[in-house]
Amino acid sequence: MSELQYSQKVNPIMATYGRFPIALVEGKGSYVWDDKGTKYLDYSSGLATCNLGHVPDVVKNAMDQQLSKLWHCSNLYHIPSQEKLAQVLVENSCGDQVFFCNSGAEANEAAIKIARKYSQQGDPTIVSFQNSFHGRTMATLSATGQEKIQQGFAPLTPGFEYLSYNNVDDLNKLKEIKPCAVILEVVQGEGGVIPADPQWLKMLDQVCKEHDILLMIDEIQTGMGRTGSLFAYQDYDLEPDVISVAKGLGSGIPIGAIIAKEHVAKHFSAGTHGSTFGGNPIATTAGLATVQHLVESNVLDEAQSLSSYLWNELKQLAEGDNSIQSVRGKGMLIGLQVNEPAIDIVHKAREEHQLLLVVAGPNVVRVLPPLTTNQEEADQFLEIMKKIFA
Ligand SMILES: Cc1ncc(COP(=O)(O)O)c(C=O)c1O
Known part of the structure; x- marks a missing residue:
């Protein structure tokens, strides 16, 4: 949670967002850091916005x-x-x-x-x-x-x-x-x-x-x-x-x-x-x-081949694990339809594995890697997914 102390009784920001309890203060490429120095792999890309990674x-x-x-x-x-x-x-x-x-x-x-x-x-x-x-x-x-x-x-x-x-x-x-x-x-x-x-x-x-x-x-x-x-x-x-x-x-x-x-x-x-x-x-x-x-540049071509890799691996994971019902979407807009509340997976990924994901409805985890992500980061993400869905 942000360390800011409010002078008023209530948070001066209107409560329109259900915020996760971390404050992000820095980003580069596929990673962001919070105000305590914790590093996260950002596979939410600021909600499909930082397609070239952070601060390209x-x-x-x-x-x-x-x-x-x-x-x-x-x-x-x-x-x-x-x-x-x-x-x-x-x-x-x-x-x-x-x-x-x-x-x-x-x-x-x-x-x-x-x-x-x-x-x-x-x-x-x-x-x-x-x-x-x-x-x-x-x-x-x-x-x-x-x-x-x-x-x-x-x-x-x-x-x-x-x-x-x-x-x-x-x-x-x-x-x-x-x-x-x-x-x-x-x-x-x-x-x-x-x-x-x-x-x-x-x-x-x-x-x-x-x-x-x-x-x-x-x-x-x-x-x-x-x-x-x-x-x-x-x-x-x-x-x-x-x-x-x-x-x-x-x-x-x-x-x-x-x-x-x-x-x-x-x-x-x-x-x-x-x-x-x-x-x-x-x-x-x-x-x-x-x-x-x-x-x-060749960023779109590289993203295509890395997204095919991610899709293959995620589909294999879904086949071997019935907690993922389906993998759907296109390219680097990936939805994992899951059996439990998607928000629980998103919390687990962030709290236990320093991986940022978002939801798309109650039972869909949305994975939005930066298009510039690389093989090593993709493997890091897949390892975390295997642990979560083990
Ligand atoms: C398909 C689509 N249209 C419109 C919007 C609204 O965009 P903004 O939040 O920038 O107003 C969004 C945001 O998520 C979106 O995904």
């Missing part, structure tokens, strides 16, 4: 230079790092234009707003999927297909309908609803690490094309190499109209964005949307260094 040199060096030049200027001026990052993002996706903001929820807010603008002559409904997670602002929690996230916040933002994920029959309902857009994760992260069925995705894409429904892919957790390619949709032969990104985009510096095809992007004309900090020089310098490294 390539991002730090770019940031160091920018920090001595200019921290902030408004979007009333051109921002070179913002323009370069937009360029790299469109060159490496199917999108044409980018809007920058500061977080995942803000990125999905922008996606929702642009879909509504696009639909002005038609139906403003947006379809999302049960079990999805799209954020905690009013519109994004309304898009989120989980009652527990929405509870207590009625009235919700109107205009959302929810269909069943991976359900072919529900695609007929989509044809009836004829929404302006669908929003989905190609691997549901917070909802329990549930990958989309590729066949179902293809059929969904087909319905969207036939009925002029925008396909909006939430890549906030799956993007930036987490599931293999730079964006997860790239492994499924899809061409989304809108892609939302955040988390790994800034390697830990807050940044979010939507990347949209031109026919959608043109609906965000001057004055329709904005953000004071969105795309500021510091955030976009971090983003630019991150994305350039992801696309120019």
Whole structure:
């Protein structure tokens, strides 16, 4: 627990998070240290954010230079790092234009707003999927297909309908609803690490094309190499109209964005949307260094081969041990469905083995290694898993 003594009777931080009783003060690569000097192997990557590990040199060096030049200027001026990052993002996706903001929820807010603008002559409904997670602002929690996230916040933002994920029959309902857009994760992260069925995705894409429904892919957790390619949709032969990104985009510096095809992007004309900090020089310098490294180095290839190794070993472990029911997900977004409360495993890993993991629902342990992790660290993780599930 942090050693801070509070001058007030209650903790001055609101209790929105169930915090683990350690305070992390330093990080490098796959490791973090707490304020007592204990070293942890961080296979949670700050919740799928530190994809290049903690304080990666390539991002730090770019940031160091920018920090001595200019921290902030408004979007009333051109921002070179913002323009370069937009360029790299469109060159490496199917999108044409980018809007920058500061977080995942803000990125999905922008996606929702642009879909509504696009639909002005038609139906403003947006379809999302049960079990999805799209954020905690009013519109994004309304898009989120989980009652527990929405509870207590009625009235919700109107205009959302929810269909069943991976359900072919529900695609007929989509044809009836004829929404302006669908929003989905190609691997549901917070909802329990549930990958989309590729066949179902293809059929969904087909319905969207036939009925002029925008396909909006939430890549906030799956993007930036987490599931293999730079964006997860790239492994499924899809061409989304809108892609939302955040988390790994800034390697830990807050940044979010939507990347949209031109026919959608043109609906965000001057004055329709904005953000004071969105795309500021510091955030976009971090983003630019991150994305350039992801696309120019061999980090994604190396992560692919190490994730195959992890998958094989974890599947073998699951076969020999019925306390792991299944191993699911994609690339470095791995869910272990377990028989006991997942949080107990997460506590055990941290307290007894100095390994940081997170949960994704009551019975799924989420393993999110940095993409830069190496063989030795992967073996260290697997040894701990063997001890925990022995
Ligand atoms: C798929 C997805 N969308 C949106 C969000 C919200 O992002 P943020 O917490 O940055 O607002 C998250 C966060 O976990 C997420 O996983």
